[in-house]
Amino acid sequence: MLCQICNKNPATIHVQEIINGEKKVFHLCAECAAKNAETEPILQSFNLAEMLYNFTNENGQENAGGAEETSAAPSVKCAACGWDAERFRKTGRLGCPECYLVFSEVLSGVLENMHRGSTHLGKTPRNHETDHRTEDVIEKVALRKKIADCQQELEIRIRNEEYEEAAVLRDRIQELKKALEGEGKEDVHAE
Amino acid sequence: MPNERIDALFRQPVCWLTDNGPEDDIAISSRIRLARNLSGEPFPVRSDDVSLTAVRDSVFGVLERADSMKETETCEFKVDELSELDRRFLLERHLISREFLNPRRGAGLVTNREQGLFVMVNEEDHLRLQVLAPGFQLNEIWRRISRLDDELSMELPFAFDKTFGYLTSCPTNLGTGLRASVMLHLPGLVLTNQIQAVVQGVNKLGLAARGFYGEGSQTLGNLYQISNQSTLGESEEQIIRRLASVIAQIITHEKKARALLLANRQNHLMNHIGRAYGLLKHSYIISGDESLNSLSALRLGVDLNMFRSVNIHTVNELFLLVQAAHLQKYEGRELDQENRDVARAALLRKFLQE
Ligand SMILES: [Zn+2]
Ligand SMILES: [Zn+2]
Numbered sequence: 001m002l003c004q005i006c007n008k009n010p011a012t013i014h015v016q017e018i019i020n021g022e023k024k025v026f027h028l029c030a031e032c033a034a035k036n037a038e039t040e041p042i043l044q045s046f047n048l049a050e051m052l053y054n055f056t057n058e059n060g061q062e063n064a065g066g067a068e069e070t071s072a073a074p075s076v077k078c079a080a081c082g083w084d085a086e087r088f089r090k091t092g093r094l095g096c097p098e099c100y101l102v103f104s105e106v107l108s109g110v111l112e113n114m115h116r117g118s119t120h121l122g123k124t125p126r127n128h129e130t131d132h133r134t135e136d137v138i139e140k141v142a143l144r145k146k147i148a149d150c151q152q153e154l155e156i157r158i159r160n161e162e163y164e165e166a167a168v169l170r171d172r173i174q175e176l177k178k179a180l181e182g183e184g185k186e187d188v189h190a191e
Numbered sequence: 192m193p194n195e196r197i198d199a200l201f202r203q204p205v206c207w208l209t210d211n212g213p214e215d216d217i218a219i220s221s222r223i224r225l226a227r228n229l230s231g232e233p234f235p236v237r238s239d240d241v242s243l244t245a246v247r248d249s250v251f252g253v254l255e256r257a258d259s260m261k262e263t264e265t266c267e268f269k270v271d272e273l274s275e276l277d278r279r280f281l282l283e284r285h286l287i288s289r290e291f292l293n294p295r296r297g298a299g300l301v302t303n304r305e306q307g308l309f310v311m312v313n314e315e316d317h318l319r320l321q322v323l324a325p326g327f328q329l330n331e332i333w334r335r336i337s338r339l340d341d342e343l344s345m346e347l348p349f350a351f352d353k354t355f356g357y358l359t360s361c362p363t364n365l366g367t368g369l370r371a372s373v374m375l376h377l378p379g380l381v382l383t384n385q386i387q388a389v390v391q392g393v394n395k396l397g398l399a400a401r402g403f404y405g406e407g408s409q410t411l412g413n414l415y416q417i418s419n420q421s422t423l424g425e426s427e428e429q430i431i432r433r434l435a436s437v438i439a440q441i442i443t444h445e446k447k448a449r450a451l452l453l454a455n456r457q458n459h460l461m462n463h464i465g466r467a468y469g470l471l472k473h474s475y476i477i478s479g480d481e482s483l484n485s486l487s488a489l490r491l492g493v494d495l496n497m498f499r500s501v502n503i504h505t506v507n508e509l510f511l512l513v514q515a516a517h518l519q520k521y522e523g524r525e526l527d528q529e530n531r532d533v534a535r536a537a538l539l540r541k542f543l544q545e
Contacts, residue, residue: 080233081233081237082237083237091236092361092362092363093234093236093315093360093361094234094360094361094362095233095234095236095237096232096233096234096237097228097230097231097232097234097350097352097358100352100355100358107362110362111362111365111423114362114363114421114423115365115366115421115422115423115424116397116421116423116424116425117423117424117425118354118423118424119354119423119424120352120353120354120355120356120357120365120366120367120423120424121366121424121425121426121429122356122357122366122367122369122425122426122427123337123340123367123426123427124351125344125349125351126341126344126345127344127345
């Protein structure tokens with residue numbers, strides 16, 4: 001797609017805004033976006049998030065392993081919340097805290113451009129010293145992933161009319177869900 | 192059906208408009224927000240109604256007990272249950288963002304009575320802690336909001352990673368989750384045609400310059416909100432120091448521009464201000480945009496001691512009251528645009544009567 005302003009350079013910045021319920025999308029090259037940032041009200045809000053739309057293209061050209069990444073990106077999916085690369089690209093948002101692990105490869109290049117560094121130098125939550133919460137989260141992610149795997153297998157077994165195996169899996173899922181609830185007792189609400 | 196707590200809030204003076212602050216002839220207000228999420232929970236964009244409502248209940252509960260909020264009594268709002276007019280009113284007070292005009296289930300707001308410390312629940316992130324104060328005082332408000340953040344982090348498991356910092360729904364807020372901004376009134380730089388260069392300079396330094404209502408809004412009333420863009424790779428203090436040094440420079444430029452106008456183009460300047468004052472004082476129909484732009488000129492006149500009968504607090508109050516939702520709250524009824532323009536003119540005549 002070409003830039004809407006110069007019609008010459010490829011559009012690498014896609015600004016989307018909802019103004020009074022009306023969706024407006026602008027497709028621009030970096031040069032024109034910078035040039036018009038002050039005069040176009042819509043571009044004053046030009047958010048660095050929009051760079052995200054762009055990550056597959058640029059990574060593909062810039063990184064050595066880019067080709068592989070580009071083809072692999074659409075299949076990346078967060079086991080905890082089901083968010084995928086496509087949604088990430090479309091919204092510029094992640095689905096849950098665990099997504100940061102899942103999409104870390106894609107993110108690493110983007111964060112460098114977006115921020116003044118890629119490592120947090122700010123404050124730490126008050127009772128984070130113990131780090132037990134992080135461990136909980138990691139365990140929970142593993143559990144959720146196992147449940148998702150079992151459920152997928154269960155569907156296949158049922159489709160193949162392998163009911164004995166299906167029953168075993170159903171019990172296994174129940175067990176895992178109980179374990180997850182036990183893990184989640186620190187949570188704001190139990191699922 | 193009128194919401195009593197919204198109406199009570201309407202009558203409550205707004206601390207960042209009524210109180211005095213450092214450099215408040217140019218810096219209207221300073222603001223910091225912190226984005227926080229709960230670990231083990233999907234972000235609001237990925238969550239469902241049941242979980243979002245549970246998050247809101249739990250955050251409301253913690254905030255009710257928080258000492259930082261307790262200095263005065265707090266007000267809680269289930270934003271998704273408010274009328275459109277009430278939501279617009281909260282937006283005009285800068286208590287909620289544009290996104291909350293179309294809120295998801297479980298959207299919430301908790302504010303102290305002075306409206307200087309408040310928390311949005313289930314906006315883009317589970318929590319958006321905010322502090323707002325008059326004038327230019329980023330260090331003071333940073334201490335204030337960091338204290339609330341510490342207190343909440345004792346009770347709520349914030350999603351945090353050693354490398355990435357506070358985990359946010361949008362990677363642009365990752366790390367500190369901190370967005371600091373100062374609202375500047377810059378008529379001098381606008382009238383001397385220097386504003387473009389200033390905005391460009393600000394952008395080059397990796398900071399953002401936005402209009403009155405934040406993202407996507409147009410510049411009205413010569414008001415510019417300058418904020419940091421990057422949230423990762425620097426400490427909160429470093430981010431604030433970098434932003435503050437740029438803002439201090441802009442304030443100096445604005446002062447120079449005002450002095451220059453007074454020295455070289457005094458008649459033009461007085462004419463500009465005097466006409467705006469006349470328009471505000473004698474109109475019978477006036478739009479919101481025209482009011483804000485004229486009020487900007489009037490504010491400059493007050494800063495330059497041109498008017499004895501108008502004080503800065505009246506001008507500040509009018510900046511808020513001429514906006515659509517405030518006007519309707521003031522009148523106590525809903526008005527269409529034509530009637531708003533008439534009511535707005537009447538209100539301005541009344542407030543500026545000598
Ligand atoms: Zn172009
Ligand atoms: Zn996820």
